Amino acid sequence: MPISSKVGHDTERSQAIIRLVIPSLVILYIAILYFTSPTAAEWIVPVLSYIMAFLVVSLVLFIAIVRQPGVYPLRRLFGMLHDYSGITFTLIIGGKVLLPVYAILLWVTVGNGLRFGSRYLAVATGLALLTLGIVTGLTPYWREQPYVVITLVITTIIVPAYVHVLLKQTRRASEAAIAANLAKSRFLAQASHDLRQPIHSISLFTACLRDADLGAKERQMVDNIDKSLHSVSQLFRSILDIYTLDSGKVVPRLEVTPVRELLASLVQQNAEAARWAGVEVRVRPTRCCVRCDPVLLTTMLQNILSNTFKYAPGKPVLIGCRSRDGALAIEIYDQGKGIAPEHLTKVFDEFYRGQQVRDKDIEGVGLGLSIVKRLGELMSLDVRIGSRPGRGTVAIIQGLELASAQEVRPSTGHSMPVHLLRGLHVTLIEDDRNVLVATASLLEKWGCIVQTETSMPMRKVDCDLIVTDFDLNTEVSGADCIEHLRRLHGRKIPAVVITGHDVKHVQELLGNKEIPVLSKPIRPSELRSVLTALRLDMAPQASA
Template identity: 30%
Template sequence: MKKVTDPDGYSVSQLLGLGQQSARKSYYPELTARMAELEAERNRYKWLFENALHGIFQASLGGRLLAANPALAAMLGDADVAATLERCASIEALFAEPGEAQRVAALLHERGHLQGFTTWLAGSDGRRVPVALTLLRKPDQGEEILVEGFVADITERERARQELLALNARLEARVRERTQRLEQLNADLAGEVAERRLIEEQLRAARDLAQEANRSKDRYLAAASHDLLQPLNAARLLVSTLRERKFDADTSRLVDTIHLSLEGAEELLTDLLDIARLDQERIQPQRECFSLSRMLCGLVAEYAPRAQRKALRFRCVESSLCVDSDFRLLGRVLRNLLSNACRYTESGSVLLGVRRRGDAVSIEVHDSGPGIPADQLQAIFEEYHQLNAERARNRQGVGLGLAIVERICQRLDMAIEVTSRPGRGSRFAVRVPIGQPSPALEAASVTALPESPLQGRRMLVVDNDSRILLGMQALLEQWGMECHTAHDLDEALAQGLAAPDVLLVDLHLDAGETGDRLVEKLRRHWRQPTLPAVVITADRSEEWRRSLAGLDLPLLHKPVRPGKLRAVLSQLLGRESR
């Protein structure tokens, strides 16, 4: 049977010499069977060649395309195989790149075969078809080099590669853009950092100036306060002495007016100092467990006389409980509340009482004063706020007392409560946690401490201000005490006195001497290490307060209130008498 594509060739039978009558007829059946197998194999390969999914061709590297399958024709966009063979009569025409055929031939000579070689074939419509070639060199066919090629269309892969390249290019462009933006942002940020550093330096300089100004203000305020409080304290002591003497009605009113004026000046100065120290957080709580009776007795001794001078009933409901708080700050809160109650109550009573509330106690101040409208219950804690003070004659103080109360309560984590009925009176209450007293404190605590009589008790007062000495001597002698005075240690010792019952010394004396050292020297002189002593000063610093508290020396701030002085002395001398 002859090939369809080669009608002039020889059939298999002719090639085998079976077309003539041969004498070897005995081999005819076997040869016929063999020939049929060969023909079947040929048809199978032909079917595979024509129906393969990939392009297949046979070519001579030196000349033309010899054969191609339909898949290759379709891949190149030709109508059929004949069109492909006609268009690519020269092997050069098969490749899209000039000189590509020579390059492929050189590689094939060098390697003997090519596998997965990527190139571009020329399509019928002028397009370039990306392919992967596998070329096998056939055995030598004389001078002509024959190759068989297998072609895989990699258009999709190439498109994906191009898209990937484009995507990479876009990403690189975006990276460059973002990099430029980041560089610009970094440059802007560097500028902002430099500007912020400049601003911070300016702020630090301004802060340093403000702190220095604040320290200068504190130094000035301390110096001015001391200079103001010294004569004010002397005047208060002298006026208090006069108030306890018998005068006619006009003179008594004049003395009371002077007393109120001095008291107002004292409270103004004290409140201004305290509010400034609280706002600057220079007052740090020193919590301790102490008996309420100790505090309540002192408050009664201090404020009962003030209430009596206004014909007010003053009552105290005492308690043997111990609380955990700052003795001095809690006392300041209660003093402010009692001071307001005595000041604004014109008739009726003032009550200081204690009620237990679970694990806390409510310390309350009740009065029968004018009361507070409901819409003013919060406003009264604002600085400089006073009720019914539109006119100057109605103003009492400067309106800092309750502002100080609120700040101290915040510092001590105490709740403050106020209720009031206009025309009936007001109730202020602070809630303080109950403390667990030590056995020594329980043994020392008493339910009530009666005011110790001062009559006949001997006191030594040491102060470098003659006005203070004069006023203090007049007041103490008015109370029936025997009072000796001195400006310093040498003057005190020069008098040859026997040991007094109590010492009252100023903190800052001349030549750098301090009250705590003076007390120690006097105790050694009289060989009485527990001789009672009280220190008075216009210095309100926390350092001195803690230092004196550590020495168990009571501290009173100038101007000294006579009632508070009487209460402290009564406690000290009463403790000694027991």
């Protein structure tokens, strides 16, 4: 049975391509010999005939590799035998004239080791020595040059042996690097999850305080807490984005998206941050639709917009769209101090911050634009930054594929007044008691009737909607709780999952795209929007 492997497929295909190229180089060498050494004509015809047959077999082998990718040891062994048989025939027929073909033998031997590993290197070395033995036994010139043969044999042993040592060291270093990356990823994931919990509960408590009857001074204090929490939340989102990108879990999910709605949602989500920074965000309307991953594109725009709040406070920001080469470009202009030329080429590097005078108090760790660049590469988008010191900066995301508005899926995310959540029976499941109390308090402020649980509910209660954490630190997950409550009530109860882990990974574990997954620390407005949208969906079902 073949072992499926993209890496194995790529290396084997590369080897097959080289197998087609090398004979062409040999033919060129033979052509040069033909015109410079007339005595070589006697062996040219049989060598050329063999080379043509070799090319035919190599082409068949290449087609087989392309059509059936994977690691097939027998096919690899056949390819190696094919290579060395061709080299053996060429060296025997060509004699001393084709002695330089030995370089190809050494190249093929080392290449098999570098591409397929030490085991294949050992087999290739054995076949190379066998080739030298056969050629020496059948070629008078080689028998007359014992020191040349000994030199070639020693070279054939020493070079692969040295390559084996290098491969072993490289493998150890690679394993150590992989282990370190896994440890870093696990640490970031766990630290992000554990630290998000208290931040999440604080943000919910402050949302409750906003609705309380507070004086101006107390309201300003709540506003300052919100501002600080927003900064920490942005930092954690950046760290989690880097973690998910490094782990290779981010896969774009393209859909047709109206740019007007995406930008309007972006501005709405950043209204508070813009107010704190004293920035007026202006958007030039557009009717264009693009085919993209709206979540990833929003993250890109979010990070760029956050930079404008940091580096251009108190100045207006303009978001516009422009048609470029048959595609759409989204451009964000600010009127800040700009970026010096020596910093402009490094702004996409991780943890790089081009600090200027009095920039030391600007928050962040320099991950935002790095994330923008990497997400752009995932969606085949070009991201550019232009700046004029003292005049401002423009960030351009270009290459967005234009699409027809008729392809847009109808959205259920209509806005609803808060009072329409009144009377909604919510079963809230959360193992962290601080988060449980904070979330329940907020839901009750909105008029919901909340039944709180710290683990899977075992009794049947009135339930219109389920809000649950995914990781409950027990043998059951939020997904298990949703399934259990739906089975207990005998109907498909709408549900929302809140998690401190990677959202896309949790969505895959849920296996149900109809269940919204929200990331901690969640904005109260985001939670309210999702709940009201689900309440809107309940109305037609209730009346049916």
